[in-house]
Amino acid sequence: MRGSSVFAVPDPVPALALRGAGRRYGERAALRDLTLELEAGRTLVVFGPNGAGKTTLLRMLATLLRPHAGEVSVLGHQLPDEGYAVRGRVGFLGHEALLYRELSGRENLRFHARLHRVGVQRVDEVLDAVGMTARCGDPVAELSRGMVQRLAIARAVLHEPDLLLLDEPLANLDPAAAAQVAPLIGAGSGRTRVVTSHDPAGGLRGADLALGLKGGRVALLAPAAEVDPGQIAELYR
Numbered sequence: 001m002r003g004s005s006v007f008a009v010p011d012p013v014p015a016l017a018l019r020g021a022g023r024r025y026g027e028r029a030a031l032r033d034l035t036l037e038l039e040a041g042r043t044l045v046v047f048g049p050n051g052a053g054k055t056t057l058l059r060m061l062a063t064l065l066r067p068h069a070g071e072v073s074v075l076g077h078q079l080p081d082e083g084y085a086v087r088g089r090v091g092f093l094g095h096e097a098l099l100y101r102e103l104s105g106r107e108n109l110r111f112h113a114r115l116h117r118v119g120v121q122r123v124d125e126v127l128d129a130v131g132m133t134a135r136c137g138d139p140v141a142e143l144s145r146g147m148v149q150r151l152a153i154a155r156a157v158l159h160e161p162d163l164l165l166l167d168e169p170l171a172n173l174d175p176a177a178a179a180q181v182a183p184l185i186g187a188g189s190g191r192t193r194v195v196t197s198h199d200p201a202g203g204l205r206g207a208d209l210a211l212g213l214k215g216g217r218v219a220l221l222a223p224a225a226e227v228d229p230g231q232i233a234e235l236y237r
Contacts, residue, residue, distance in 0.1 A: 013076045015040040015163060015192040016061065020070030023056050030056040031216045038209060043193040045203045045224060047232050048213035054196040055094070058165045061194060062092040075162055088116060091161035093169050097152040101141040105132055105151045108140065109158060116159035126154040131180050145172040150181065157184045166195045200229035
């Protein structure tokens with residue numbers, strides 16, 4: 001109609017977009033031909049036996065590994081070329097705590113706060129949130145595995161990242177500790193999340209998209225609400 005204008009509303013940029021993504025170690029393909037999209041604020045849960053490619057996927061999204069095939073976009077930036085624009089917006093929780101064992105929990109977090117240009121008051125906030133205020137002055141080497149895991153979670157969320165990459169985040173935590181950290185890393189945190197899990201029912205709870213890997217290949221990719229825990233169990237057989 002003359003005198004009127006129609007404005008096209010662009011589609012929102014997905015938080016994650018992978019097209020035929022792959023990664024190898026020498027001649028062995030650890031991850032191959034992975035294609036998916038995840039909207040901002042959504043959760044992708046990744047299942048699969050040891051060696052399936054779960055950790056490789058998380059490390060690739062965290063810019064710690066380069067993709068060897070396909071295209072990978074994180075928070076609107078192409079990897080690996082624009083990894084510099086992604087690293088400060090990602091919180092990575094792997095099997096290693098990434099904490100200096102000879103330093104205290106507070107000293108570790110203050111070090112990371114300086115790296116991310118975060119105020120010291122934020123250190124106190126996350127220590128309290130994970131229940132480590134009373135023990136934050138002890139060297140990490142003297143703490144239990146559960147306490148170290150709580151400090152690692154505090155490190156991962158310290159800079160309030162847009163994307164959380166969580167490799168079995170509740171490992172070593174008792175039920176009370178798991179409940180305490182849930183507001184920081186759970187579905188209610190409001191952040192985009194990629195979570196690996198070996199717990200079918202628990203992993204699907206709070207997830208939007210489920211990915212099953214086996215031998216580096218996609219064995220399952222579907223909305224989490226449409227996946228039965230029995231389908232997850234099949235990945236381990």
